Every structure is written in structure tokens, then in C-alpha cells.
Amino acid sequence: xxxxxxxxxxxxxxxxxxxxxxxxxxxxxxxxxxxxxxxxxxxxxxxxxxxxxxxxxxxxxxxxxxxxxxxxxxxxxxxxxxxxxxxxxxxxxxxxxxxxxxxxxxxxxxxxxxxxxxxxxxxxxxxxxxxxxxxxxxxxxxxxxxxxxxxxxxxxxxxxxxxxxxxxxxxxxxxxxxxxxxxxxxxxxxxxxxxxxxxxxxxxxxxxxxxxxxxxxxxxxxxxxxxxxxxxxxxxxxxxxxxxxxxxxxxxxxxxxxxxxxxxxxxxxxxxxxxxxxxxxxxxxxxxxxxxxxxxxxxxxxxxxxxxxxxxxxxxxxxxxxxxxxxxxxxxxxxxxxxxxxxxxxxxxxxxxxxxxxxx
Amino acid sequence: xxxxxxxxxxxxxxxxxxxxxxxxxxxxxxxxxxxxxxxxxxxxxxxxxxxxxxxxxxxxxxxxxxxxxxxxxxxxxxxxxxxxxxxxxxxxxxxxxxxxxxxxxxxxxxxxxxxxxxxxxxxxxxxxxxxxxxxxxxxxxxxxxxxxxxxxxxxxxxxxxxxxxxxxxxxxxxxxxxxxxxxxxxxxxxxxxxxxxxxxxxxxxxxxxxxxxxxxxxxxxxxxxxxxxxxxxxxxxxxxxxxxxxxxxxxxxxxxxxxxxxxxxxxxxxxxxxxxxxxxxxxxxxxxxxxxxxxxxxxxxxxxxxxxxxxxxxxxxxxxxxxxxxxxxxxxxxxxxxxxxxxxxxxxxxxxxxxxxxxx
Numbered sequence: 001x002x003x004x005x006x007x008x009x010x011x012x013x014x015x016x017x018x019x020x021x022x023x024x025x026x027x028x029x030x031x032x033x034x035x036x037x038x039x040x041x042x043x044x045x046x047x048x049x050x051x052x053x054x055x056x057x058x059x060x061x062x063x064x065x066x067x068x069x070x071x072x073x074x075x076x077x078x079x080x081x082x083x084x085x086x087x088x089x090x091x092x093x094x095x096x097x098x099x100x101x102x103x104x105x106x107x108x109x110x111x112x113x114x115x116x117x118x119x120x121x122x123x124x125x126x127x128x129x130x131x132x133x134x135x136x137x138x139x140x141x142x143x144x145x146x147x148x149x150x151x152x153x154x155x156x157x158x159x160x161x162x163x164x165x166x167x168x169x170x171x172x173x174x175x176x177x178x179x180x181x182x183x184x185x186x187x188x189x190x191x192x193x194x195x196x197x198x199x200x201x202x203x204x205x206x207x208x209x210x211x212x213x214x215x216x217x218x219x220x221x222x223x224x225x226x227x228x229x230x231x232x233x234x235x236x237x238x239x240x241x242x243x244x245x246x247x248x249x250x251x252x253x254x255x256x257x258x259x260x261x262x263x264x265x266x267x268x269x270x271x272x273x274x275x276x277x278x279x280x281x282x283x284x285x286x287x288x289x290x291x292x293x294x295x296x297x298x299x300x301x302x303x304x305x306x307x308x309x310x311x312x313x314x315x316x317x318x319x320x321x322x323x324x325x326x327x328x329x330x331x332x333x334x335x336x337x338x339x340x341x342x343x344x345x346x347x348x349x350x351x352x353x354x355x356x357x358x359x360x
Numbered sequence: 361x362x363x364x365x366x367x368x369x370x371x372x373x374x375x376x377x378x379x380x381x382x383x384x385x386x387x388x389x390x391x392x393x394x395x396x397x398x399x400x401x402x403x404x405x406x407x408x409x410x411x412x413x414x415x416x417x418x419x420x421x422x423x424x425x426x427x428x429x430x431x432x433x434x435x436x437x438x439x440x441x442x443x444x445x446x447x448x449x450x451x452x453x454x455x456x457x458x459x460x461x462x463x464x465x466x467x468x469x470x471x472x473x474x475x476x477x478x479x480x481x482x483x484x485x486x487x488x489x490x491x492x493x494x495x496x497x498x499x500x501x502x503x504x505x506x507x508x509x510x511x512x513x514x515x516x517x518x519x520x521x522x523x524x525x526x527x528x529x530x531x532x533x534x535x536x537x538x539x540x541x542x543x544x545x546x547x548x549x550x551x552x553x554x555x556x557x558x559x560x561x562x563x564x565x566x567x568x569x570x571x572x573x574x575x576x577x578x579x580x581x582x583x584x585x586x587x588x589x590x591x592x593x594x595x596x597x598x599x600x601x602x603x604x605x606x607x608x609x610x611x612x613x614x615x616x617x618x619x620x621x622x623x624x625x626x627x628x629x630x631x632x633x634x635x636x637x638x639x640x641x642x643x644x645x646x647x648x649x650x651x652x653x654x655x656x657x658x659x660x661x662x663x664x665x666x667x668x669x670x671x672x673x674x675x676x677x678x679x680x681x682x683x684x685x686x687x688x689x690x691x692x693x694x695x696x697x698x699x700x701x702x703x704x705x706x707x708x709x710x711x712x713x714x715x716x717x718x719x720x
Contacts, residue, residue: 056635092698110470113439350699359697
């Protein structure tokens with residue numbers, strides 16, 4: 001039955017399954033080789049990319065390759081949500097939405113006509129004169145505006161350019177609850193991690209949550225959840241403990257080597273990369289995780305595919321996004337050197353994915 | 361009263377009306393050959409493109425190659441009307457207008473200085489405090505702003521990024537009546553189809569209306585008008601029945617194969633194409649239909665051309681736009697693969713048309 005479809009792809013995916021992730025580190029001859037001291041395994045990001053990226057079937061219609069929504073963008077920040085949302089499209093999603101504040105919307109819209117931008121979030125300063133009851137009404141309206149779309153999304157990215165306004169973060173907490181109720185996966189980055197670190201219950205034990213902390217965000221998470229400092233000597237074990245402690249969410253710890261764990265397994269991605277550390281690369285990553293996670297989930301829900309129950313779409317999404325971002329950053333750096341900006345890396349996403357996983 | 365205004369335009373439209381649309385399938389010897397099972401005929405889109413695209417005569421002046429207006433763009437959506445309007449220009453129209461809400465206008469303007477953007481439409485939230493009388497005044501003002509331009513347009517595109525605000529849709533209903541009164545053809549897409557499906561009389565028996573539904577929009581139209589479900593086995597016949605039932609409007613049913621009917625003949629276009637289903641491609645199509653329909657109408661009103669009375673500018677416009685979009689999408693896909701976005705396809709319109717129908 002599988003062979004009918006596209007035997008080479010299926011075979012590749014079956015081979016992948018046999019060798020896959022989770023569980024013991026034996027039986028993973030090609031994809032994984034032990035490198036890190038702290039019980040993490042180097043993932044073969046290119047194989048994962050080839051596995052999760054769907055073939056382009058002309059019979060599919062708009063939306064089937066992924067509908068992503070970014071929750072972020074406020075008076076202060078507009079670049080981050082744009083980077084996350086446009087990256088999702090450039091990787092191959094069909095539709096990319098942004099839910100941001102009224103101030104941020106015209107700017108984010110003007111960056112690209114490809115995005116659907118909803119000016120629905122509110123910051124405290126716009127409601128400072130309101131009574132408590134009026135504020136609750138505004139909050140209900142914000143949540144309602146997001147809720148009517150929720151079921152349509154394959155994954156959310158919560159946090160890029162969100163800011164730290166208390167009223168806005170309160171609304172975003174409720175949006176996380178909505179997403180959980182609808183079983184919509186979400187990737188939390190940037191100021192979304194600030195929110196989550198202070199209210200860990202928002203993501204605790206939600207298996208479809210992915211956190212993508214950088215060095216500082218990771219430090220705060222470790223302090224808050226594990227009550228200790230970051231232990232570089234046992235980085236993999238500590239990450240695994242952290243993810244387990246948060247009830248099996250998936251964490252992608254960004255760094256020279258990206259480490260990924262869901263409390264069970266620990267993977268690492270350290271291929272390629274660029275020495276440029278311009279701001280915004282994390283936004284590409286979060287948008288990428290959302291797309292690849294959606295694709296991995298589609299694969300998993302296909303009864304014709306023998307996807308092992310032990311395989312985690314979130315882990316696969318993280319590995320794929322990390323690998324692709326690194327390859328695109330390396331390619332952009334060869335072209336632009338010290339001048340490399342995040343937009344240049346985004347322009348290299350397509351070529352990088354094509355190189356690993358040709359469209360036809 | 362009309363004749364006082366601009367006699368040549370009105371005369372052209374009256375002449376057109378007399379000779380227009382509907383008619384038998386004979387007299388289209390070169391352009392069409394039978395292939396589809398369900399009584400539709402594969403159109404030779406390239407021949408149609410060569411037939412309807414005017415030669416570039418240096419003696420012609422601004423406007424003669426087409427003046428298009430898009431009615432769409434609201435607080436939420438700005439990309440769609442931009443895609444439709446800029447596509448019209450990139451295909452070869454001389455002037456492209458957008459009538460949108462005040463919120464949408466600065467954003468759409470910022471996408472391109474080539475467009476003429478009128479911030480005249482209103483959404484309910486801007487008039488929520490108004491009395492019924494005040495609302496009617498606002499409505500009259502909106503209609504008046506569009507009406508003073510109406511006679512100048514060769515074709516409207518109604519719907520891209522229109523949204524579903526009740527007040528706005530009420531105004532758009534009136535704009536459709538204006539267009540009909542002035543014999544200005546219009547293409548209805550996106551939320552314009554939502555409006556029309558719920559008020560089919562808005563387009564019924566107007567031979568200059570073209571509807572361009574996608575899978576879901578078509579399903580709703582069939583349910584509403586024919587009181588049944590979509591019948592894929594007899595797709596061509598059902599489309600013909602639907603178009604006939606709506607009094608001979610032209611319908612372009614988008615899909616893997618595009619099917620086109622005016623209640624008499626059924627044509628299909630399935631050449632080229634790309635497997636990418638990123639949002640916005642339907643907007644290119646609607647802008648394209650507007651231009652090619654205008655050009656076909658010009659041809660038909662030219663006494664020196666032996667245009668068969670059975671030939672329908674609306675049908676020719678649909679065939680030409682479908683063929684060109686597919687070719688441009690295929691070309692963009694060869695360049696950008698999975699990263700292909702709607703803007704990339706728009707950038708390929710010129711090269712694709714040039715390839716089929718060289719400018720000199």
C-alpha cells in the first residue's frame with residue numbers, strides 16, 4: 001500500500017523510522033553518531049529534512065502545505081514577527097498570519113503583501129483609562145478575534161516581537177489556553193519565553209509545546225524550574241531534566257550547538273552555521289520549527305505511513321529547522337560576509353532546502 | 361444621461377452588449393479542441409493569449425491598454441487587492457486603481473507607487489456610533505466616490521481582500537449595481553463571492569459578470585444555486601448548468617484543471633502550472649481576467665476585426681488569464697522551487713507573456 005505511493009520516498013522514510021530518534025541510541029547507524037559528552041546524539045538534520053518535507057503534489061490545494069500564525073508584534077517590535085512569518089512561507093507553508101497590535105499591523109503589512117496581518121492585540125496604554133470591566137471586555141474581544149481562526153492553524157509561533165506589556169501578555173496567556181484546548185501546537189520564543197518562565201503552568205505537560213530559548217532565556221528557565229545554574233559540563237542531561245520537569249515539552253536550546261530534548265531523548269545539531277550573530281535569526285528558527293513540526297505531524301497522522309509512536313513531530317521539527325537555518329546562514333555568509341543580515345538568510349532558505357531536498 | 365457623459369465609451373459598451381457572450385460552440389475553429397470527457401473542451405490558451413493581447417502601437421495613448429479597478433482591501437487584508445491590481449499592470453494595463461478602506465490605503469500605497477489607491481470604503485466599526493440616517497449618508501458618500509470614476513474603467517475586480525463586514529458589503533452591493541448600470545464588466549472573487557453567493561440577484565443575468573471561485577467557494581455556489589453537491593464526474597455539465605442558472609454569467613472554476621463556462625460552452629485549461637499553493641495566486645488570476653476581458657472586448661468592438669458573435673470576451677479573458685498565470689507559476693517555480701511566493705509569480709508574468717506573444 002505504501003509502495004503504491006512513491007516507493008523511494010516511502011522506503012527512505014521507512015529506513016528513517018527504523019533508525020529514528022527516541023528510545024535507545026543503538027540502531028541509529030547513519031542518522032546519529034554520538035559526539036557530545038553529555039548523552040546527546042548528533043541528529044542527521046539533512047535526513048530529517050528529507051523525511052519531513054512533503055512532496056509537492058499538484059492535486060493538493062491551498063492550505064495543505066501548512067497554515068501558520070505568529071502571535072507577536074507591538075508598538076516597539078515589528079521585525080521579529082515578520083521574520084518568523086515570512087520564513088514559514090519561504091520554507092513552503094501556504095499561508096502565514098500575524099496577530100499583532102494595531103500600531104504594529106500597518107508596518108508589518110507593509111513589509112510584505114504575502115502575510116495576513118490581524119491588528120487585534122492591545123497594549124496597556126490604549127486601555128489605561130478603562131474600568132476593570134471595560135478591560136475585561138477588551139480582553140474578551142482580543143481572545144475572540146484569535147479564537148475564530150484557531151482551528152484553521154497547524155501551528156502557532158508565540159513571542160516574536162511580543163514585548164512585555166502586562167495586559168498584552170495576559171491576553172497571550174489566554175491564547176495559549178485556547179491553543180491547548182484546540183490541540184494546536186505552538187512554538188514559544190522571545191518574550192513568549194519571558195511569559196512562560198514566569199508562568200510555567202501555561203505550557204506544563206502540553207506535549208505540543210516547543211520552547212526555543214537562547215543563552216539568557218535558557219539560563220532563566222533553568223534557574224526558575226530547576227533552581228540551579230546552567231551546567232555546561234552536563235548540558236544534555238540538564239536539558240533533558242528541564243524538559244521532563246516541564247512535563248515533556250520540547251526544548252530547543254540555541255547555541256553554537258543546538259540541543260533538543262523532550263525529556264526523553266536529547267539531540268544535537270551543529271552542522272554548518274555562520275559566525276554572524278545579527279538579530280532576527282531566532283525568528284527564522286521559530287517560524288521554521290512551526291512549519292516542519294506541522295509537516296511531521298501530517299506525516300504522523302497519515303495512516304499509510306508507518307510512523308513510530310515514539311517519534312516526536314516536535315523533535316523532528318526542531319532538528320529540521322535548526323539544520324535548515326544553519327545551512328541558509330552559512331550560504332548567506334558566503335555571499336554577504338560581515339554584511340549578512342537576517343533578510344539575506346531568509347533569501348537563502350529556498351536554495352538551501354532545494355539543495356538538501358529537491359522539489360522535483 | 362449616460363450619453364452626455366462619455367458617448368464613445370457608452371457606445372462601445374452598448375455595441376458590446378449586443379454582440380456579447382452566450383452562443384453556440386461553433387465558429388471557434390482554431391482556439392479550441394475537444395479533449396475533456398465531461399463535455400468541456402481544452403482551450404488553446406496560448407492562441408487565445410495571442411488573439412486578445414493587443415499590439416503595442418506607439419500612437420495609442422495612456423489608458424487605451426486598459427483601466428482596471430480593484431474593489432477590496434480592509435483593515436485585515438491588504439495583500440490581495442495589491443496582487444490583483446499590480447498583476448493587471450504587469451500584464452499590460454495602463455492604469456490600475458484600488459478602492460479600499462481608510463486603514464488599508466496607506467499600506468497598499470506603500471507596496472507600490474504604481475497603483476492609484478482610493479481610501480473610500482468604510483467598515484462598521486468606524487460608524488458604529490452613527491444613527492441610521494448618518495450611516496445612509498456615509499453609504500451615499502462611498503457610492504458617490506466610486507461612481508464618479510466608474511465610466512472610466514474597462515473592468516472591475518470585486519472582492520480581493522474585501523473582508524466580510526456587513527456595512528462594507530452593503531456598499532459593495534451598490535457598487536455592483538452601479539457597474540451594471542454603466543455596463544462595466546466585473547470579475548468577482550474572494551469575499552465578493554461570499555456576497556454574491558448570498559445575494560445571487562446581484563449578478564444574475566448580467567452577461568458581463570465573471571465569477572472565479574476556488575474549491576470551497578464553488579461548493580457553496582453549487583449548494584446555494586443548484587441545491588446539490590459538487591459532482592466531479594460531470595464537472596463540465598454541472599458548471600454549465602450553474603452558469604446558465606445564474607443567467608449566463610461566466611464562471612471560472614479554479615482547480616487542478618480550470619473549467620470555464622457561460623452556460624453555453626465549457627472550456628478547460630490545464631497546461632503548465634506549479635505545485636505550490638501559496639495564498640494570493642487567485643488574486644493574480646482575477647486581475648488577469650480583468651485585463652484580458654477588457655482587451656477581448658476592445659477587439660470585439662473593433663469593426664475591422666471579424667470577431668464571431670459567438671465569441672465571448674469573458675470566456676476569452678478567463679482562458680487567457682488562466683493560461684498566463686499557469687505559465688508564470690511554472691516559470692517562478694523553476695526559479696524558486698518550494699520558496700515560490702505570489703510576488704515571484706507576478707514577477708514572471710511579463711516574461712511568460714513575452715514568450716507566448718512577443719511585444720515586437
